[in-house]
Amino acid sequence: MIATSRDGHVAVVELQREDRRNALDLALCTAVHEAADTAVADGARVIVVTGKGSAFCSGADLGGVYGPDFLQGLYGMLRRLTQLPVPLIAAVNGPAIGAGTQLAMACDLRVADETAKFAVPTARNGLAVDAWTIRTLSELAGAGRARRLMLAAESLDRDEALACGLADRPGTVADAIAWAHEIAEFAPLALAHNKLVLNGSSADDEAIGRSFADVWASDDVQEAALARTERRAPVFRGA
Incomplete structure (x- = not known):
């Protein structure tokens, strides 16, 4: 099927x-x-x-x-x-x-x-x-x-x-x-947050707020910054 x-x-x-x-x-x-x-x-x-x-x-x-x-x-x-x-x-x-x-x-x-x-x-x-x-x-x-x-x-x-x-x-x-x-090479937490906002409603404001905070607190933010200084593509892990 x-x-x-x-x-x-x-x-x-x-x-x-x-x-x-x-x-x-x-x-x-x-x-x-x-x-x-x-x-x-x-x-x-x-x-x-x-x-x-x-x-x-x-x-x-x-x-x-x-x-x-x-x-x-x-x-x-x-x-x-x-x-x-x-x-x-x-x-x-x-x-x-x-x-x-x-x-x-x-x-x-x-x-x-x-x-x-x-x-x-x-x-x-x-x-x-x-x-x-x-x-x-x-x-x-x-x-x-x-x-x-x-x-x-x-x-x-x-x-x-x-x-x-x-x-x-x-x-x-x-x-x-x-x-x-x-x-699939992009940051998973950022993608999840963007999708949540695009598909959500005002009833999801609390979940969106948590998602926003999780993205900024993630290791992927640090990986992106390190990749910029090392002039390489970042390797995101969704954490």
Whole structure:
């Protein structure tokens, strides 16, 4: 159902329901959630999420979207990805429809290949997505394009997604992994703090304050200063 691999500090989580174009059901949502948690626990500094075959994720498996267990599994997984203390990169290797667009948005960065397409066609199938999805789509793609996707059930191709900010870079899965390796060399505590602020709210002010203090008190701050004097690249340890 999924495959995970590791290359240094980078973990890759690949959805493997190719016969269903990687559509999300409860079992796959649970597997992604657990794989991401395991990767962080094992020391991954960046996670790349992608799909096997010609689709990133074709959406929710319509055979099971109406049950409360699926909704809890889907939104629990999406929320968990936004809360992880490491950056996630979605390697969008084809259509990301409905829950596929949600999965891509739950990641922090998106690399889209030439076949990528984004859509949230709830108006066509009588379903709904949560407020986080609609607001995040508006923040990333702009209010006008979000209205086109949500009210006119339109889609965005790779070029338009790049132009509006829904996708960050053009490229393949290999390009996404290469970018992940670059990011994995940065200071882990600083990355975790930045992600916490970007994804947080005013309710997280206390946690953000602690995170800010932890960064400034870390050994990595001293390592950066020493590396500057020694004219070398710093080696961050996340402590």
